[in-house]
Amino acid sequence: MAVIEVTDLHKRYADLTVLDRVSFSVTEGEIFGILGPNGTGKTTAVECVEGLRRPDGGSIRVLGLDPVKDGRRLRERIGVQLQDTQLPENIKVWEALDLYASFYAKPRDWRELLEEWGLADKRTARFGKLSGGQKQRLFIALALVGSPTVAFLDELTTGLDPQARRATWELIKRVRASGVTVVLVSHFMDEVEELCDRVAVFDGGRVVAIDTPAGLVDGTDAEHHMRFTLMDGDLVELGDLPGVTGVSRNGNRVVVRGRGDFATAVTGRLARHHILVSDLRIDKRTLDDAFIALTGRSFGPTH
Amino acid sequence: MTKLTFVELKLLVREPGAMFSLLIPLFILVIFGSSIGPGDTMLLPMALAIAVGLVGLYMLPTTMATYRERGILRRLSSTPVRPASMLVVQLILQFVLAVVSCGLLVIFAGTVLGAHLPTRGPLIAVTFLLGTAAMFAIGLLIAALAPNGRAANGVGVLLYFPMAFLAGLMQPTDKMPVILARIGEYTPLGAFRQSMQDVWAGGAPDPLMLVVMAAYALVISIAAAKFFRWE
Numbered sequence: 001m002a003v004i005e006v007t008d009l010h011k012r013y014a015d016l017t018v019l020d021r022v023s024f025s026v027t028e029g030e031i032f033g034i035l036g037p038n039g040t041g042k043t044t045a046v047e048c049v050e051g052l053r054r055p056d057g058g059s060i061r062v063l064g065l066d067p068v069k070d071g072r073r074l075r076e077r078i079g080v081q082l083q084d085t086q087l088p089e090n091i092k093v094w095e096a097l098d099l100y101a102s103f104y105a106k107p108r109d110w111r112e113l114l115e116e117w118g119l120a121d122k123r124t125a126r127f128g129k130l131s132g133g134q135k136q137r138l139f140i141a142l143a144l145v146g147s148p149t150v151a152f153l154d155e156l157t158t159g160l161d162p163q164a165r166r167a168t169w170e171l172i173k174r175v176r177a178s179g180v181t182v183v184l185v186s187h188f189m190d191e192v193e194e195l196c197d198r199v200a201v202f203d204g205g206r207v208v209a210i211d212t213p214a215g216l217v218d219g220t221d222a223e224h225h226m227r228f229t230l231m232d233g234d235l236v237e238l239g240d241l242p243g244v245t246g247v248s249r250n251g252n253r254v255v256v257r258g259r260g261d262f263a264t265a266v267t268g269r270l271a272r273h274h275i276l277v278s279d280l281r282i283d284k285r286t287l288d289d290a291f292i293a294l295t296g297r298s299f300g301p302t303h
Numbered sequence: 304m305t306k307l308t309f310v311e312l313k314l315l316v317r318e319p320g321a322m323f324s325l326l327i328p329l330f331i332l333v334i335f336g337s338s339i340g341p342g343d344t345m346l347l348p349m350a351l352a353i354a355v356g357l358v359g360l361y362m363l364p365t366t367m368a369t370y371r372e373r374g375i376l377r378r379l380s381s382t383p384v385r386p387a388s389m390l391v392v393q394l395i396l397q398f399v400l401a402v403v404s405c406g407l408l409v410i411f412a413g414t415v416l417g418a419h420l421p422t423r424g425p426l427i428a429v430t431f432l433l434g435t436a437a438m439f440a441i442g443l444l445i446a447a448l449a450p451n452g453r454a455a456n457g458v459g460v461l462l463y464f465p466m467a468f469l470a471g472l473m474q475p476t477d478k479m480p481v482i483l484a485r486i487g488e489y490t491p492l493g494a495f496r497q498s499m500q501d502v503w504a505g506g507a508p509d510p511l512m513l514v515v516m517a518a519y520a521l522v523i524s525i526a527a528a529k530f531f532r533w534e
Contacts, residue, residue, distance in 0.1 A: 100382065
């Protein structure tokens with residue numbers, strides 16, 4: 001069942017088209033990624049869905065509600081973590097949770113959330129004294145305190161160190177496991193690849209592809225490399241195998257280039273001819289390759 | 304709304320600026336209080352104007368602009384609560400702060416200094432309300448126009464000094480050039496101090512002064528509402 005249905009969403013600021021016929025739908029219980037470089041309309045699109053911005057055209061349905069007309073009823077049922085928001089320096093962790101719980105008709109018990117999100121020992125700490133990771137966990141907990149059906153998490157791991165990012169990913173998986181549909185806005189390929197069931201790739205205000213991360217990678221069909229070292233000098237013909245586009249040899253080092261699943265065919269033939277190889281390595285195709293294939297350019301120097 | 308008010312009250316108490324805006328006028332009253340006679344009608348109205356000016360020009364805009372800068376107002380608008388609730392709560396609390404500050408001044412002056420206290424409560428209330436409304440309107444306009452909390456703070460302080468000077472809070476108006484004193488009477492803070500002083504002297508405030516304050520409150524808050532952004 002689709003919990004979010006976006007059709008032909010348009011948004012302009014003065015002369016600048018920020019969103020151009022954006023359509024996507026999010027299914028109940030999934031982690032849906034919105035991926036793209038900074039400034040491609042991801043956040044604007046999500047803010048339209050949340051009812052924080054008014055679209056200029058197109059239709060949006062979230063849990064069957066119109067974010068503009070039924071804003072209040074919708075906000076009872078969604079949880080939001082916004083990019084670049086803070087809390088007052090001097091608010092204590094428990095006060096923030098208690099306060100935000102009071103905004104909703106049927107909130108969760110915030111004491112449970114404190115435990116769940118590992119903030120129990122920071123209960124009386126002030127927001128300004130928390131570490132980046134602790135702040136992020138508090139923001140997720142605040143997004144969940146209204147016991148939402150859908151949670152929107154925008155650039156959750158920006159500014160966190162690698163360890164804190166990994167920890168946050170585990171937390172997001174837990175959110176999905178608890179039955180909440182998650183919309184994850186991110187400009188990190190690895191994050192989306194790790195977490196998302198499906199991804200909408202944004203570029204220049206448009207959705208250029210929607211698929212599973214694996215589907216996006218497979219669909220791009222970019223050429224990639226397979227490398228190995230021959231144990232005893234001889235090599236059979238590999239260039240005629242399906243998918244292989246080139247073979248080059250330098251001493252005992254062999255590099256086979258190809259598309260699709262050519263590596264299986266290569267290893268099959270090597271095995272049939274009893275050719276022993278070592279150091280076999282297949283370059284993993286990533287979402288980065290998929291993005292370059294989709295848009296004709298790299299993500300750019302965002303970091 | 305009740306919880307929001309309570310939490311914001313706790314935050315206000317934890318804010319060092321709130322303590323300053325209580326202590327600075329009290330400090331001035333203590334310093335100059337020793338040199339006044341029992342019949343003095345000047346010093347306490349001055350201290351009251353300083354107190355209201357500090358809350359309106361410093362506390363209110365800094366808090367509101369900081370909340371917008373930190374995305375707190377935007378975060379609120381993604382919940383079932385309207386961000387306007389925060390604005391209302393802040394206005395109530397800052398008003399309470401101004402009342403507490405002035406209350407402390409009057410109690411201190413009345414007891415320790417044995418200063419003269421007027422008996423015409425309703426007149427004081429009307430003057431206080433109009434003066435506070437005018438200063439809060441200016442504070443809201445600063446909050447509306449300032450890009451962030453620090454800018455709001457800076458603008459508030461920058462505006463405070465010339466306004467306090469013109470209002471005769473830095474020296475008695477009869478020691479000022481006549482033209483400046485005249486102009487000062489028509490500034491919000493000046494009209495407030497003058498009206499308070501009239502009440503303290505046992506008379507009624509000049510209706511023109513009350514109209515001046517009401518006009519400032521109305522016009523400036525309309526401008527503030529027009530320019531205010533939630534994010």
